[in-house]
Amino acid sequence: MREELEEKIEKVLIDEESLTKRIKQLASQINEYYKDKNELVIVGILKGSIMFMAELSKNININCTLEFMDVSSYGASTESSGNVKIMKDLDTDITNKEVLLVEDIIDTGRTLEALRRSLEKRGANSVKIVALLDKPERRLIEIKADWVGFKIPNEFVVGFGLDYNQLYRNLPFIGVLKREVYE
Numbered sequence: 001m002r003e004e005l006e007e008k009i010e011k012v013l014i015d016e017e018s019l020t021k022r023i024k025q026l027a028s029q030i031n032e033y034y035k036d037k038n039e040l041v042i043v044g045i046l047k048g049s050i051m052f053m054a055e056l057s058k059n060i061n062i063n064c065t066l067e068f069m070d071v072s073s074y075g076a077s078t079e080s081s082g083n084v085k086i087m088k089d090l091d092t093d094i095t096n097k098e099v100l101l102v103e104d105i106i107d108t109g110r111t112l113e114a115l116r117r118s119l120e121k122r123g124a125n126s127v128k129i130v131a132l133l134d135k136p137e138r139r140l141i142e143i144k145a146d147w148v149g150f151k152i153p154n155e156f157v158v159g160f161g162l163d164y165n166q167l168y169r170n171l172p173f174i175g176v177l178k179r180e181v182y183e
């Protein structure tokens with residue numbers, strides 16, 4: 001089974017060990033940044049950020065709550081539709097709170113821009129962004145994450161939370177899918 005799954009992968013872009021190591025570094029930068037705050041609301045964007053969120057939050061040493069939002073923009077295709085719709089909202093009030101948005105990847109920037117604006121409007125004290133991956137070549141909307149794990153080239157990647165058609169999220173590495181899978 002496992003082999004069949006990995007057969008669909010053209011190449012491994014970031015292996016498990018590099019992910020763990022880099023995420024620890026991001027967490028220490030984030031700990032340093034928030035060290036004078038007594039609470040942080042960490043918001044993971046479903047579903048792509050789940051692995052990153054788990055790995056990152058294990059290394060955060062500030063009191064924090066873990067929240068999730070689900071927004072839709074991609075569907076089954078590999079291109080952003082430009083429409084960002086909130087499918088599942090926060091369970092909590094973020095007025096005067098420090099909010100850290102955790103995203104799997106920044107591509108065109110549409111998703112994050114819409115989300116950041118929406119959370120700022122609710123009266124958060126601050127809204128910061130950490131993204132595991134960044135594809136700067138694809139940016140349509142100017143947005144900069146406060147922390148980025150890895151800059152990657154313009155290729156469609158899966159694994160470590162990221163899917164193609166809901167599959168491959170469980171791979172422990174970031175890989176490039178063979179074109180034949182989606183063409």
Ligand code: 5GP
Binds near residue numbers: 111155156162
């Ligand atoms: P944006 O709004 O920045 O165009 O899209 C961001 C979202 O699109 C990401 O959160 C992710 O769900 C999806 N996405 C963008 N690039 C990729 C990619 O290379 N692989 C996968 N699996 N999803 C991607």
Ligand code: MG
Binds near residue numbers: 046048
């Ligand atoms: Mg996402």
Ligand code: MG
Binds near residue numbers: 048074162164
């Ligand atoms: Mg997706």
